[in-house]
Amino acid sequence: MSPLLGLHSRNSSLNRFDSGVVGIEQLDEERPAPWEVVRWTKLKKISQQLFTDGGRRNFGNPTCIVVSATIAVGTDKGLILVFDYSQTLKQIIGQGTKGWL
């Protein structure tokens, strides 16, 4: 009972990031401007570091992202990979726990 589009997610193999960049320079309360230009950039460095066959063997497939001062990615092996905005891997969290107690 899943939607037609649900089929795609189960076949995901290599994973990469995309980042949307807003073209407007200022967000002015008096003149909220609609988006003029939207560019999508791939976070290639993150993808190349981890989401190769070897990376996925070690870390698992990404399942969730949280973006704040860092970009954190959770994987299906129970690991969290923390990157900074220059796409450098800062930390690998959760090795050895695997979600059990």
Added chain:
Amino acid sequence: MTALAVSADHTTIAGGHSNGNIFTWEISKPSKPFLQIPALGPHEMEDRKKDGHVQGASVLHLGFLGTRHTALVSADVRGMGFSHLATRGLGAVGRTVKTTRILGRYPMDVTPAGRSRKPSSVLAAAILPLGNSTEKTDSMGLVAMLTPYLLVVVSTTPIAQTQFKTVRPKEVANETAITGCLAWYPAVKLKSAPGTSSPATSKARLAYVWGNVLTLLELSVVSKQDDDKPPALEFKPKSRFKCDEAIVAVQWINRQVLGVLTLSQRLMILEDTSLRITETFDLMPKRILHRDVFSAQLRQLVERMDEEGSHHTQVGDAYYNSFKAFKGRIFLLVSSQ
């Protein structure tokens, strides 16, 4: 890992797992978890002395409360939500976690009428983030949770208390896929107009979706005489947007712009408060990652609805872990071949 959250001060990270366990880590000390909040095993369920996710219930949603890294909220696939408040201790040693149920019922708890419970799940959950102004709501630990039937907003500190409840609107088209999502925008200081002294503050807003209907609520704190009592909150619907298809994810791009992702993976940009569509982008080629998380849990609901004559034949996949906005930018987690 099925859910992820980062604390407001960026020092602590929390992970929720498909077995119902939750761990937090200090990012600087990745080898050992800071807090461990295990799910309740079968023997703990028999004579239940404490609250917690039932073992095997995937934790789908997680968040830190306020600026704390010892206070969290979590919600699982079976429709239960909890707050977890850890006491002080020396580092992680000596801390106990007090878990309180804030949504849903345990599987063995029978309804007053003795009927079996409607199958439910938490389609979306999020904590009201702190803005750049001090608000009376900052210490309340407000969290919004959405099931196929209800939206509730609960304050979790100092005690769990429901602040607002609403049901799915009848306007949701019958043939729409079962989807639900929500996103908060906190109260923020506005630039003061020239000539005035103190800047105004915008009110916190909550955008929530069932199927193809998005509703915008505005949160006001009712001014009160007595400072000892917790503030009274008022949630006013401001506007509603009906899409031509189900909406699977929603994020605030800035204070006045919403990004809405539809089932066919069109990204629509909506302008507050009219909720007029200003742009539409086809993101289908990007293959945003979506996972079937709810259909097993809600299968009975779909069957029951089919018997009753409505045609909700589909349960939408989860997109909320793959569609995030931060500081005016959208981040997508995608799959490629």
